[in-house]
Amino acid sequence: xxxxxxxAVAKPVVEMFAADYAPKVGVxxxxxxxxxxxxxxxxxxxxxxxxSLLPRMGARRWVSLRVDGADISVSQLIIGVAIGAGTxxxxxxxxxxxxVLRLYVDKELSRERVAEFVAIAYDLRTLGSGxxxxxxxxxxxxxxxxxxxxxxxxxxxxxxxxxxxxAGTLGCLARGRKAPRDxxxxxxxxxxxxxxxxxxxxxxxxxxxGPADGGMQPADVIAKLxxxxxxxxxxxxxxxGATAAVTNPQDVRREQLFIKNAQxxxxxxGTTPAPVKNGLIVGKSGRTTQMTSGRITGVGAKIxxxxxxxxxxxxxxxxxxxxxxxxxxxxxDSGSLVWTWDSQRLPVGLLFAGGGGLTFxxxxxxxxxxxxxxxx
Amino acid sequence: MGEQxxxxxxxxxxxxxxxxxxxxxxxxxLFGLPDVSGFRFDGEPSExxxxxxxxxxxxxxNLPHQYKGYTLxxxxxGKFHAY
Numbered sequence: 249x250x251x252x253x254x255x256a257v258a259k260p261v262v263e264m265f266a267a268d269y270a271p272k273v274g275v276x277x278x279x280x281x282x283x284x285x286x287x288x289x290x291x292x293x294x295x296x297x298x299x300s301l302l303p304r305m306g307a308r309r310w311v312s313l314r315v316d317g318a319d320i321s322v323s324q325l326i327i328g329v330a331i332g333a334g335t336x337x338x339x340x341x342x343x344x345x346x347x348v349l350r351l352y353v354d355k356e357l358s359r360e361r362v363a364e365f366v367a368i369a370y371d372l373r374t375l376g377s378g379x380x381x382x383x384x385x386x387x388x389x390x391x392x393x394x395x396x397x398x399x400x401x402x403x404x405x406x407x408x409x410x411x412x413x414x415a416g417t418l419g420c421l422a423r424g425r426k427a428p429r430d431x432x433x434x435x436x437x438x439x440x441x442x443x444x445x446x447x448x449x450x451x452x453x454x455x456x457x458g459p460a461d462g463g464m465q466p467a468d469v470i471a472k473l474x475x476x477x478x479x480x481x482x483x484x485x486x487x488x489g490a491t492a493a494v495t496n497p498q499d500v501r502r503e504q505l506f507i508k509n510a511q512x513x514x515x516x517x518g519t520t521p522a523p524v525k526n527g528l529i530v531g532k533s534g535r536t537t538q539m540t541s542g543r544i545t546g547v548g549a550k551i552x553x554x555x556x557x558x559x560x561x562x563x564x565x566x567x568x569x570x571x572x573x574x575x576x577x578x579x580x581d582s583g584s585l586v587w588t589w590d591s592q593r594l595p596v597g598l599l600f601a602g603g604g605g606l607t608f609x610x611x612x613x614x615x616x617x618x619x620x621x622x623x624x
Numbered sequence: 625m626g627e628q629x630x631x632x633x634x635x636x637x638x639x640x641x642x643x644x645x646x647x648x649x650x651x652x653x654l655f656g657l658p659d660v661s662g663f664r665f666d667g668e669p670s671e672x673x674x675x676x677x678x679x680x681x682x683x684x685x686n687l688p689h690q691y692k693g694y695t696l697x698x699x700x701x702g703k704f705h706a707y
Contacts, residue, residue: 416707440706450633478634487637488706546675548643550651551662554705565641568664582707603661604701606677611642618637 284331284347287379291349291372295329298370320355325365327387328352339383349375349382359384394505394512395535396461401501402470403514404585405533407457409441410448410473411465415458416441417535417583419598420517421502422491422621433500434491434621435471437583438600442490443476445555450474454492456499458535460580470499477618479555484564487610487618488582488600502624504585504593506539517587519623521612522594524567529589530596534581541589542569542576542607544596551608553601565614567597569607576607586612595623644669646694653691659683661704666697677701 334348339359342348351362362384363376374380396407396415408418419436423429435454439445442454455463456470471492479485494500503514522528528544546568552560569576569586577584577599586597586609597609616622644665646654654660659679666673673695678684684698 438706445706446634450630475633475635477637480636485637486639486641546664546666548641548645549662549664549677550646551677551704552655552660554703556706564645565643577707579705579707599707601704601706603704604677606701606704607707608704613642614637614639617639618635620635 282345282347285380287374288331288347288349288381291374291380291382292329292331294370294372295326295349295351295366299326299329325353325355325357326351326362327354334381334383336383341378342381346381349380350385351382352385352387354388356386357384394507395533395538396457398457398463398468399505399512400499402456402499403501403503403505403533404517405505405535405539407461407463407535407580408435408437408454408470408583409458409460409463410444411453411455411459412444412448413441413458414460415463415535415580417533417581417599418456418500419583420504420585420595421494421500421624422616422619423624425620425622429474429620432474433494433497433624434474435494435500436489436491436585436598436615436619436621436623438488438598439476439479439490440488440555440600441583442473442492445559446476446479448473448476461535469495471495475619479561481555481559481561484550484562486563486565486614487598488563489598489610489615489619491619491621504533504539504587506533515593517585517623518592518594520594521616522588522592522596524596524611528596529572530569530586531589531593532577532581532584532586532599534577534584534599536578536580537575540574540576541572543572544568545570545606549608551601553608563601563608563610565611567609567611569609570605571607575602575605577602581607646674647692650674650692650694654696657683657687659703661701673697675699677704679703 330350333345367373367376404420407415409415422434422436452473453465453469454471455468457463471494474491474493476490477487531541533539549566549568550564584599587593595612598615599609601608662677666675678698684700687698
């Protein structure tokens, strides 16, 4: 796939997958805008400690606040804390760039209510008194970016990719229809994810997570490129697909990943392709936009796709999808399995391209026939 | 491709399209227009309506309304990229 920038992300406060990794965290003493005050450092230390205790200890869970007619606990409201340069003069009440305490909150509340909550829940009154300049940042829930992390066994919907690309998505598992491939556990994704648009060699390492998400060899090698469907730049294509043979079958699982309440969850998809028709509601789990739902808005589309470096390939007989709320996909979601949004979750397509609010997927029967595989 | 690949490794796939195909003459016309990113039938082929995905509003404004009896309906999408 075309190289995309590696987006810097905020570290989650709750380190649920790193429970055995707890280094001492240094407290910053200054930011670009100036030195930190003692009360600010103390407030930061106290809130950091309280937040790190919450998941295990249930600290102060009895403290709640009435918001929009519902009681929310402190653990639901304040989900992160940081020190940074002020960006909102109206909030921090200081010159732009001066150090401020930044509180990440799940619910949209005024800074006065947040200060009140902090004072009651943590007995920390320097925010309300004005001694500590602070800004309230409404982030909503902070995901764990689980779709970009290393996970074993690795499910569908998680980051992966050839060593020379950025990152795409591990779509699903399959096996060959004929010997000796019927004895292999195969990862299914796009040619441009696993085979770097026709340029890879058989046996090249495939990393999970993909290189843009920190995957390195040999530690993160999960599979070796086994087969790809050649993308022809001189005539129409139907499939952007490839398979990689899993090195250790214990390293993968056939379920699809999704995040619920900041926890990784898994759902099973069927293996028999569903008929493709206009209006069908579909879902996918992908490395960038995670689990989303969409509607098939067109079939039999013929499109020009930039495969990177300005090389245009023509694809025909493609499925067009639009997201129900927001985009169905973004760069990095390539390789995702598209399935019916119902209890059967039958496979429909293999996501590979998009733009302008549209997503395109190869019909799954083309993918299976081209690669001579059956889904697991 | 810089080297010869095993045909069982780098496979070719040339199936028949499973969906109704826009007539070749119309395809050639559409892809001959600047900034056309793609197209598909809108509804049944017998309705003779084609959605034309096009890169910019300016180009969309200049899209002919009809060609060879087919109604052309522009949809501004930008260009498509491998994700």
